Amino acid sequence: MKKYSICHICSYYETPIFCDLVANQKEFTNSRVFYYQYYGHSFFNGDAENVDRCPCYNYIDRFFFFVKQNKAIKNYKRIYVNYKFDLNFSHSLFTNGYVAYTIKKEWGTPYIVTIQNTDLNIFFKYIVFLRKLGVEILRNASSIIISSKSYEETLLKKYIPSKYHNEIQEKIHIVPYGIDNFYSSHKNVNRKEMDINIRILSVGRINRNKNQLLICKATKQLINQGYPIHVDIVGPCVQPYLLKKIQKYDFVSYFDYMSKEQLIEKYREATIFVLTSKTETFGLVYAEALSQGLPIIYTKGEGFDKQFPEGVVGFHTRLNTNDLVCAIKKVINSYNIIQNQCVHASIKYDWDRINSFYKEIYQDSLS
Incomplete structure (x- = not known):
C-alpha cells in the first residue's frame, strides 16, 4: 500500500480530534506534525516521535497576524528544509492555511485545508482585511475539507465571491471527525x-x-x-x-x-x-x-x-x-x-x- 508523506500543520494539536486523526492514519501515511505555538505553551499531546513542537512567537504576537505567521513560516522552513512531503495538511484556513499557502508558493508543495469554527465566526466574520487572503488560500488548495454541510453553506453564501463559487465548491469534501x-x-x-x-x-x-x-x-x-x-x-x-x-x-x-x-x-x-x-x-x-x-x-x-x-x-x-x-x-x-x-x-x-x-x-x- 502506498503511504503518503504528509506534514500536518496544526497549531491546535492539543485538541484530541487532531491527534486522533493523525494516529488513525498511520496505516497509509508517514506523517509529521508541525505543532507551533507561543513561547511557554504547554504543548499537550506533543510528545510523540513524529510531532515537532515549535515555540516560535511571543504571546502578544497573536494579535498581529502576519508577524505571528511569518515566524511560523520561518520555523517550518528551518525544520523541514531536508524533507520532501507529498502534501501539507493545514488544520485551519487562516492560522495554519497561510503557512501551507506560502510554502506552496515557495517550495511547490500542494496542500489540503480544513475550515474551522474560528475561520467562519472570527476571521471571515470580523477580520475583514483578511477575507481576500482567505479566498486566495482556498483557491490555491488542492482540496478543502469541511466537517458539515451547514458550514459549507455558510462559507459559500457569506464569504466567497460568486465568481469563485464553482471553483471552490468543486474542491470541497464534507468529512466529519471520528470518535475515539x-x-x-x-x-x-x-x-x-x-x-x-x-x-x-x-x-x-x-x-x-x-x-x-x-x-x-x-x-x-x-x-x-x-x-x-x-x-x-x-x-x-x-x-x-x-x-x-x-x-x-x-x-x-x-x-x-x-x-x-x-x-x-x-x-x-x-x-x-x-x-x-x-x-x-x-x-x-x-x-x-x-x-x-x-x-x-x-x-x-x-x-x-x-x-x-x-x-x-x-x-x-x-x-x-x-x-x-x-x-x-x-x-x-x-x-x-x-x-x-x-x-x-x-x-x-x-x-x-x-x-x-x-x-x-x-x-x-x-x-
Whole structure:
C-alpha cells in the first residue's frame, strides 16, 4: 500500500480530534506534525516521535497576524528544509492555511485545508482585511475539507465571491471527525426505552460559548410544565461565575471531570444529550452520544446541524429558551423511534469509514 508523506500543520494539536486523526492514519501515511505555538505553551499531546513542537512567537504576537505567521513560516522552513512531503495538511484556513499557502508558493508543495469554527465566526466574520487572503488560500488548495454541510453553506453564501463559487465548491469534501475507538468498540446496542424520569446530559467546558445556562432555563420551564427532569453537566470550568449560576438550579448535578469509562456510563444513563453551543466546528460529543444510542439536540446552523435530516437522531434548536423547550419535547414525543436509529447512525463517525474518504482525497489532491 502506498503511504503518503504528509506534514500536518496544526497549531491546535492539543485538541484530541487532531491527534486522533493523525494516529488513525498511520496505516497509509508517514506523517509529521508541525505543532507551533507561543513561547511557554504547554504543548499537550506533543510528545510523540513524529510531532515537532515549535515555540516560535511571543504571546502578544497573536494579535498581529502576519508577524505571528511569518515566524511560523520561518520555523517550518528551518525544520523541514531536508524533507520532501507529498502534501501539507493545514488544520485551519487562516492560522495554519497561510503557512501551507506560502510554502506552496515557495517550495511547490500542494496542500489540503480544513475550515474551522474560528475561520467562519472570527476571521471571515470580523477580520475583514483578511477575507481576500482567505479566498486566495482556498483557491490555491488542492482540496478543502469541511466537517458539515451547514458550514459549507455558510462559507459559500457569506464569504466567497460568486465568481469563485464553482471553483471552490468543486474542491470541497464534507468529512466529519471520528470518535475515539473506545466509543466505537463499545456501542450500546441494547438501550432501554425512555424512563418516566428524564435525564438530560451535556458535556463541554463551562463557558459562554457552550451555553449551559440555556439548558438550565429550558429545563426549569419544562419542570414547571410537569416534566420530571434532572440535568447532568460534565466538563472543566473555564468561567467560574457561570458555574455559580448553573449550580443555583437544584435539578443540576455538576462533574468537572470524567474518564472515558465513567463518561460512557453517563451517556448510557441519560435520556437526551443536549449541547447548545453558540459556535461549534463539529462537536465530537454529539457523535459519542449517538454511539451509546442517545438522541441529541444541537445548535441550528452550527457544525453538527445537517449531519442528518431533522428527526433522525434528534433536532436542532435556535438559541432561545422556547425553541429549546420545543426541541426537547419533540425528542420526548418520538423517543423510541429516534433512539433506535442512533447507534446505526454513529457508524458515520467510525475511523475506518472516514479514512476511506481521506485516502481518496489524498490521491485526488496529488493527481
